[in-house]
Amino acid sequence: MSRWTLELMVDPIACDGRGVCAEMLPERIELDRWGYPIIDGEDVAPALVDHAVRAVRACPTQALHLVERRC
Amino acid sequence: MSLTLSNDAKTAPETGRRLLHGLAGGTPDPGLETHLERWGELRPRHHLIDELDASGLVGHGGAWFPVSTKWRSVAAGGRRRPVVVANGAEGEPASKKDALLLAHAPHLVLDGLMLAGSALRAQQAIVYVPRNSIPAVEAAVAERRAHRLDPMAIEIAESADTFISGQESSVVNALGGRRGAIPGFVGRTSIRERGVGGRPTLVQNVETLAHVALIARFGAKWFRQVGTPDNPGTMLLTVNRPEGPLIVEAVLGSSLRKATGLRPEDVARARGLLLGGYGGGWVSPATFGELPVSEKAARRAGATLGAGVVALLPPDVCPLAEMADVVRYMEGQGAGQCGPCVHGLAELADAMERLAYGGSSGPRVERILEICNLVEGRGACRHPDGVARFVRTGLSVFCDEVIAHQRRGSCSQTHAARVLPVADRTARRRLVSKA
Numbered sequence: 435m436s437r438w439t440l441e442l443m444v445d446p447i448a449c450d451g452r453g454v455c456a457e458m459l460p461e462r463i464e465l466d467r468w469g470y471p472i473i474d475g476e477d478v479a480p481a482l483v484d485h486a487v488r489a490v491r492a493c494p495t496q497a498l499h500l501v502e503r504r505c
Numbered sequence: 506m507s508l509t510l511s512n513d514a515k516t517a518p519e520t521g522r523r524l525l526h527g528l529a530g531g532t533p534d535p536g537l538e539t540h541l542e543r544w545g546e547l548r549p550r551h552h553l554i555d556e557l558d559a560s561g562l563v564g565h566g567g568a569w570f571p572v573s574t575k576w577r578s579v580a581a582g583g584r585r586r587p588v589v590v591a592n593g594a595e596g597e598p599a600s601k602k603d604a605l606l607l608a609h610a611p612h613l614v615l616d617g618l619m620l621a622g623s624a625l626r627a628q629q630a631i632v633y634v635p636r637n638s639i640p641a642v643e644a645a646v647a648e649r650r651a652h653r654l655d656p657m658a659i660e661i662a663e664s665a666d667t668f669i670s671g672q673e674s675s676v677v678n679a680l681g682g683r684r685g686a687i688p689g690f691v692g693r694t695s696i697r698e699r700g701v702g703g704r705p706t707l708v709q710n711v712e713t714l715a716h717v718a719l720i721a722r723f724g725a726k727w728f729r730q731v732g733t734p735d736n737p738g739t740m741l742l743t744v745n746r747p748e749g750p751l752i753v754e755a756v757l758g759s760s761l762r763k764a765t766g767l768r769p770e771d772v773a774r775a776r777g778l779l780l781g782g783y784g785g786g787w788v789s790p791a792t793f794g795e796l797p798v799s800e801k802a803a804r805r806a807g808a809t810l811g812a813g814v815v816a817l818l819p820p821d822v823c824p825l826a827e828m829a830d831v832v833r834y835m836e837g838q839g840a841g842q843c844g845p846c847v848h849g850l851a852e853l854a855d856a857m858e859r860l861a862y863g864g865s866s867g868p869r870v871e872r873i874l875e876i877c878n879l880v881e882g883r884g885a886c887r888h889p890d891g892v893a894r895f896v897r898t899g900l901s902v903f904c905d906e907v908i909a910h911q912r913r914g915s916c917s918q919t920h921a922a923r924v925l926p927v928a929d930r931t932a933r934r935r936l937v938s939k940a
Contacts, residue, residue, distance in 0.1 A: 445885075446842070446843035446844070446845065446846075446883060446884055446885050447842045447843055447885045449843070449844060450844070451844045466845065466879055467879075468844055468845065468848040468849075469844075470844045470845050470848075470883070472883075
């Protein structure tokens with residue numbers, strides 16, 4: 435049986451380093467010293483999915499994505 | 506001029522001198538007649554992709570990706586007929602092997618392109634090369650057209666003279682395609698599905714296509730006669746030495762030192778050796794002496810063979826100044842699309858310059874490694890990753906020089922003439938504004 439996980443990804447070309455994502459989802463996103471998000475490859479825990487979706491929607495350049503992964 | 510075409514397949518070279526067969530000495534004739542005399546006529550080969558699979562041929566543009574896998578994914582890429590591209594962009598200033606092939610054996614490359622075109626039922630075939638290679642390719646294409654050799658027209662496009670111009674997605678962008686895929690990024694299709702003109706696109710390095718031309722003639726079994734089962738065939742290396750660059754054909758799995766023709770005493774006295782070019786890695790003379798011509802072995806040593814660049818750093822230069830110049834050059838050569846790469850490589854170049862020239866006030870190594878960590882894996886392409894590897898391995902191989910610089914400031918050789926070639930030292934990158 436296949437399982438699904440959700441993962442955050444940033445499109446580095448689209449990203450302008452506005453930093454909205456880190457404000458909306460500080461649990462998972464921090465900014466480097468130039469203001470660009472650092473995202474580890476970990477799954478997004480179920481309790482954080484709503485927040486993650488809001489962060490994705492809030493990104494002014496639509497650079498943040500929530501991606502489904504089969505595992 | 507009438508051409509006498511022999512119908513007999515020519516005998517296959519039995520040694521490791523294949524692509525360079527017949528090119529030794531003087532000015533080799535790149536003409537069609539000589540080509541056909543040397544290699545025989547190209548006849549259509551059924552199941553070429555299976556033959557490529559059996560041969561174990563991998564791409565020699567730097568990625569080492571299995572050729573048959575790539576061709577199959579383009580063939581399965583969509584309903585539209587694909588575009589095939591012979592990629593001779595060779596943006597690495599320290600690489601010269603593609604230019605040599607295009608100058609002296611252009612028909613081998615074009616044979617390979619036409620084989621790809623036929624096997625994939627392509628709609629369009631393009632040769633993508635720098636300005637200097639265009640006359641040789643034009644002459645070769647004209648000869649083939651005059652003799653109605655090919656099933657389809659061959660177009661020629663000029664590549665930009667930048668480090669990343671040979672990257673697959675950069676090639677497709679330059680030829681009017683869509684923005685390239687980000688590795689592993691869902692939601693953006695691969696150029697193998699939608700590339701030039703929205704068609705499935707094969708971008709294959711010119712050396713790789715030349716190998717294809719020989720495999721089509723002599724078969725996978727012949728291809729595997731040299732090399733090892735894991736590492737069959739040969740590859741071209743550009744050996745950058747103090748006496749000037751040398752291009753050799755190396756048998757995979759053989760001794761890298763012997764293949765490069767570098768003398769053991771010169772290697773022993775070297776500061777270090779660079780493998781895989783400016784996105785590659787440094788190894789010590791002792792490590793270099795032990796390495797076989799193998800991507801796996803080079804990776805284990807922290808480097809890569811990449812597109813076959815080897816550079817020896819002689820004892821009378823300052824490796825940190827050489828590195829600083831290269832990092833500054835690489836900073837200016839990115840696409841300027843991704844923030845971490847733009848800002849990170851600028852900081853990395855500043856830090857390396859302070860280390861090389863700045864005296865004892867230079868940055869700590871940990872600080873430089875921290876910048877490497879911040880850029881790695883955070884670009885759409887692997888440009889920042891390559892620079893990070895170049896810097897990390899260099900700091901390790903040249904640790905004595907690093908300590909000496911930190912204690913006493915720049916060394917007596919810091920201002921010696923550079924041996925590593927960089928194209929335009931003044932080129933600076935701007936962050937491309939987004940629409």
